[in-house]
Amino acid sequence: MQGETPPSEDTAAEFVPVEQAWSLAEPAQEESAVAAAEGAKEALSSKSETVGSVIDTLDAVALSFGTFRISLFDVLIVSAVIAGVLVFAWFVSKMARRIVRRMTRLDDTQQLLVEKIATIIVWAAAFFLGIDLLGIDLTALAVFSGAFGLAIGFGLQKTFGNLIAGIILLMDRSIKPGDVIAVTDMAGNESFGQIRKIGIRAVSVTTRDQREYLIPNENLMINQVENWSYSSKNVRMQVPVGVSYDADMKLAEELMLEAAKSYDRILKAPPPTVWMTEYGDSSVNFTIHCWITDPEDGVGNVRSAVLKKLWWLFKENGIEIPFPQRDLHIRSSDQFDRLIEIMGQRSEAPEVTKE
CATH class of the missing domain: 3.30.70.100 (Alpha-Beta Plaits)
Structure with missing residues (x-):
């Protein structure tokens, strides 16, 4: 048809074959949930074909949610990393406590405070170490951190409040292990007890009858406390x-x-x-x-x-401890006087005996 111009080379390049178009429309390849699992899979498979086949079998059992894929092998790797980090953190915190207890310059309260701070630092470092070993991108935790912060604001507010209260009590040394404080039970009866332990959530107080009270740290910081041994044990x-x-x-x-x-x-x-x-x-x-x-x-x-x-x-x-004594006063009346007179006459009347 006259007047029509043939398509130029640039225009022809814009047309894409149908097969190529379908290939572009295919979904992206599924990504593993744990980057560390991929590295472990490649490292273990390169050493032994048997191990590689076992890993392939475990990796074949998987659940997929869109581009998110998690296999049985991923679960095992995550479990192993978490267990290793927990054991590492427990061992390091235990060693830190031993080192702190050898510091003779610190008293019992200061040692307990340093132990708690060291434990918090160790477990926080273990958390981030586990995140790094698993290869989890911290930016992916943005939504989770927001939800976690909301949970702290509503559900874990008291728990974190008691944790901070316990640290404050140890810092100002108003309550420390070994102190004797007054304790009131549910019935309102007051007794005294000795502080055995200041935990993350509560203070353990043991009375003389071996009743152990767990008092939240926040209560001891906010309410009035009678401490018998705060400045002196006298x-x-x-x-x-x-x-x-x-x-x-x-x-x-x-x-x-x-x-x-x-x-x-x-x-x-x-x-x-x-x-x-x-x-x-x-x-x-x-x-x-x-x-x-x-x-x-x-x-x-x-x-x-x-x-x-x-x-x-x-x-x-010869000092007498007296019994309760009462003085009884009876008011006089006509009827009472007649009764006394009749009783007197009867007592004075002679007894009549029968022969």
């Missing part, structure tokens, strides 16, 4: 005593001091003292104040020993 305890109104008060006080000084756990300085607290309903009440320096060994047993010694001293010196 604790003053009270022993209440009551004596009769007819007793020799001066002698009773001397016997109370003697009973307190006879127990070896009570300090000689500051010395025990005796205070008169009140005039009670049945007795004159005193309180023996004495000091001990080992509250972790118990307080009730000290009070019991003093009272037992004082019991025998009072017996030997």
Whole structure:
């Protein structure tokens, strides 16, 4: 047809054969989920044909999701790397703890703080080492890190809060292993216990009856805590005593001091003292104040020993420990007076005997 120009060479080059077009439209080759698995596969297959055939068999069992492919061989490689990294981190953290414990310049609290910081550093380094060995691109973890940060913000907020609280408690040394603190149970009963361990999440406190309380670190940092051994382990305890109104008060006080000084756990300085607290309903009440320096060994047993010694001293010196006494006053009335008169007449009437 006249007027039409033949296609130029540039225009002809733009046409692509049908077979080539179909080849371009084919999906990209599936990529392995773990780059380290490919390197291990090539290294092991080059050494032995038998090993290569086994690896090919394991690699043939796989799941594919689009261009994402994971095989049984990949799973084994990932498991081996994770196990190796965990063992390595455990060994290094254990060696770090041994090295820290040999540092005699640090006290127990400082050693525990250094151990925790070293453990966190070791496990963080082990995590990134595992990522590097597996050949995982960190940019691929952008979505995961965002989801992980969201999980920390909602679900793991308390866990990380307790971790940071435990480190802060060790840094300011307000709570440390060996301290004796007051503990309140679920029923509201208060007792005291000794701190055995400051963990990542909670503090372990053991009472005298071997009850172990796990108190979250955050609670000890936010709430009021009664620490008996924060700046000093000296604790003053009270022993209440009551004596009769007819007793020799001066002698009773001397016997109370003697009973307190006879127990070896009570300090000689500051010395025990005796205070008169009140005039009670049945007795004159005193309180023996004495000091001990080992509250972790118990307080009730000290009070019991003093009272037992004082019991025998009072017996030997005739000091009476009175029973409760009450004065009964009855208001007078006509009917009550007649009743008393009739009862009096009956008591005075002569008895009649039958022969």
